[in-house]
């Protein structure tokens with residue numbers, strides 16, 4: 011057995027042995043103490059000659075004699091004292107408080123024993139028969155001194171105060187907390203009594219009217235009312251201690267809100283945040299009211315998102331990591347009601363323009379209410395029809411009359427499903443609706459479903475079992491650690507002169523986010539500037555300060571976990587969200603800070619800039635994006651152009667059928683590739699305009715529909731003169747249009763391209779970035795040099811979606827994201843994802859893709875087909891257009907001549923077909939042959955003579 015395996019076992023064994031030994035000692039000591047007999051021979055007293063009566067024998071008698079002699083009557087309290095100290099130290103040996111727990115207990119015990127015995131001495135508490143009186147040696151000695159200095163009453167007062175202090179230290183009692191708790195319990199007691207009384211009244215009324223109502227709406231509202239008014243501290247602790255799975259089955263009646271509105275005025279403003287303890291509790295109803303009011307005001311989108319998050323009824327994301335995980339607070343304030351509609355607090359969000367209605371405004375009849383799928387569809391832009399539904403075929407049988415769906419009675423309500431299951435089964439696992447919208451707006455895979463009928467391809471997708479299975483998670487901080495860390499964070503901020511309370515904790519697989527509420531007047535920049543000092547004082551690698559959390563007035567402090575969990579690619583790919591996404595360009599990036607998969611759509615980004623220092627995980631991130639597409643789409647749906655100046659990272663993909671051209675390693679070829687893409691983009695635009703569609707999805711739909719209807723569309727760009735050069739010289743029929751694949755251009759290090767080719771690349775990138783979205787051409791540009799000469803203003807302006815991995819300086823972070831933050835990332839795939847149009851980036855822990863996984867998927871694809879390269883991609887059309895020395899410039903000239911010699915026909919179309927090149931290039935080749943005297947000029951019949959002897 012290896013050392014690393016053995017040591018935790020031994021550690022555990024030693025801990026168990028220490029526990030048993032301590033328990034034995036405590037028992038022995040307690041029995042010796044409580045069977046103390048004054049006649050027993052001990053340390054101070056030689057005994058009366060009678061046999062020892064102490065149940066622990068002579069040793070027990072000596073121990074009891076010593077302790078009773080020294081501490082007096084107080085010695086009876088020694089066993090519980092020791093027990094208590096042991097419990098404290100056992101529970102939290104390495105206190106994260108400023109003073110070590112052991113030290114606290116020691117000081118507390120000394121104070122208690124010293125001044126407790128003084129009190130016993132002064133007031134003769136207990137048996138006067140003890141050898142050194144009721145105060146013992148200690149109480150007597152100290153008591154006499156105190157009495158001499160401050161008199162009898164003074165000594166009593168001082169001793170009493172110090173004993174109280176010792177209790178505070180030993181019990182680690184917070185007097186304000188105690189008051190809070192007492193107040194809370196009293197209040198809850200009253201609320202409970204009131205509730206009982208109301209129930210009884212209702213029961214009476216029901217008995218009178220002889221009608222049965224199973225669930226009292228007021229019961230629910232009362233329960234919520236109590237919950238809403240919990241003291242802040244208690245709520246904080248509860249948030250950390252419990253992760254209850256709550257689905258609000260019943261809707262809150264309007265009158266409760268009205269009552270709340272009537273009862274409370276909203277003049278508490280922002281000072282809520284500064285109130286703690288009892289004050290916070292007292293001010294809680296006001297806060298609740300304000301929040302509710304905000305949620306109901308008609309705002310613009312951003313404010314509505316904010317209002318979502320203001321509501322803080324906890325609905326936890328999942329119970330995956332046990333019941334004791336902290337609550338995700340406002341971020342998870344998403345529930346599904348009985349009908350499957352999405353509820354945020356009490357507000358139903360049913361439409362993209364954020365049409366909202368309160369439950370009472372909703373139509374109550376089933377057919378009019380939104381189904382879960384419809385809500386999904388409206389929120390995420392998905393087609394309400396289930397995607398997997400098989401194509402409708404004509405069936406001769408008469409249509410069955412649909413059975414009337416029984417209306418669920420209130421009593422027959424199904425038990426609420428756990429939220430995770432519901433979310434997983436019904437909709438993408440966005441942590442919040444606002445996040446869903448954020449991602450969706452840029453490309454949530456549910457947004458545009460024009461192309462929802464996926465072609466049944468000859469290709470099958472690779473089996474995902476080739477991916478590495480995820481290892482069990484180690485987990486982040488324990489509950490106690492989270493509580494202690496919250497307090498330590500508050501303390502450290504206080505040390506730096508910032509007063510703030512931790513109001514919510516969101517633990518994740520890699521980092522834990524503490525949300526703090528700064529006192530009024532504290533500038534967020536002050537806290538941001540403290541990031542490094544905080545990291546040092548908390549002894550962690552780095553701390554990131556999230557200045558703005560959408561919809562909240564809090565500030566996020568992200569602290570790395572002690573043990574970091576790896577996010578495996580198989581985890582992020584085997585998720586419902588990825589599976590349900592219909593876009594061929596669906597990318598599974600990794601997990602967000604709470605461990606939810608982040609799945610986005612490249613088609614909606616529509617281009618992405620990836621930057622980060624060397625070793626930050628860029629290449630792994632780019633591989634994850636490429637594999638996401640390779641596991642989702644066939645070569646008929648997505649084709650790729652890969653540019654890899656390092657000749658290491660992307661060359662691994664050489665030979666997969668998705669490639670349009672072999673992986674480009676020469677930067678001149680790369681620039682030509684971009685030029686070809688611009689031409690292709692223009693061609694696609696022309697095609698789309700001829701067909702009267704606005705984007706590639708619409709184009710493909712129209713083309714497919716036409717093919718399915720048996721009336722394929724003729725190529726509108728086809729010109730009759732093209733046929734003149736056909737092999738046999740006879741005009742062929744007009745070719746039909748085929749669906750166009752998306753084209754993804756992946757550049758692993760585009761700084762090289764910028765350096766070697768220069769400004770031209772920048773212009774080409776800008777041209778593609780500006781227009782290619784509709785044409786289905788998308789860019790993934792990665793660089794490890796996030797400097798302004800690489801990520802220029804022109805490129806930044808045209809590529810709004812950014813992915814920043816760890817960088818070395820704030821300046822680099824600003825170059826990529828226009829804000830700091832990437833310099834505080836942890837490396838190894840930790841990234842900030844800034845979707846287009848969003849002010850704040852989302853932290854994503856990138857999925858880890860090993861080389862073996864990439865190899866496995868590449869091999870799977872190689873088995874499925876050969877790449878069908880287009881030679882034109884890496885050729886500069888300007889070179890072809892120039893007449894001078896064209897044969898020198900075109901690498902295919904010799905091959906073209908060979909074909910002419912073999913076939914004895916100088917046909918442009920045959921060269922085009924045989925060499926898989928475009929019309930222009932083939933025509934140029936033939937003209938070059940004519941210039942070289944190999945073929946004659948075009949005759950009247952459209953044919954050329956071959957002048958090369960046979």
Ligand SMILES: Nc1ncnc2c1ncn2[C@@H]1O[C@H](COP(=O)(O)OP(=O)(O)OP(=O)(O)O)[C@@H](O)[C@H]1O
Pocket residue numbers: 576577622623624625626627628629630631794838839840855856857858859
């Ligand atoms: N998501 C991740 N999870 C865990 N480890 C990762 C992750 N991403 C990257 N790493 C680790 O970081 C190392 C460097 O990653 P990668 O090669 O992608 O960095 P890079 O930024 O592309 O560097 P370079 O620019 O030098 O190629 C990897 O070998 C891997 O060990």
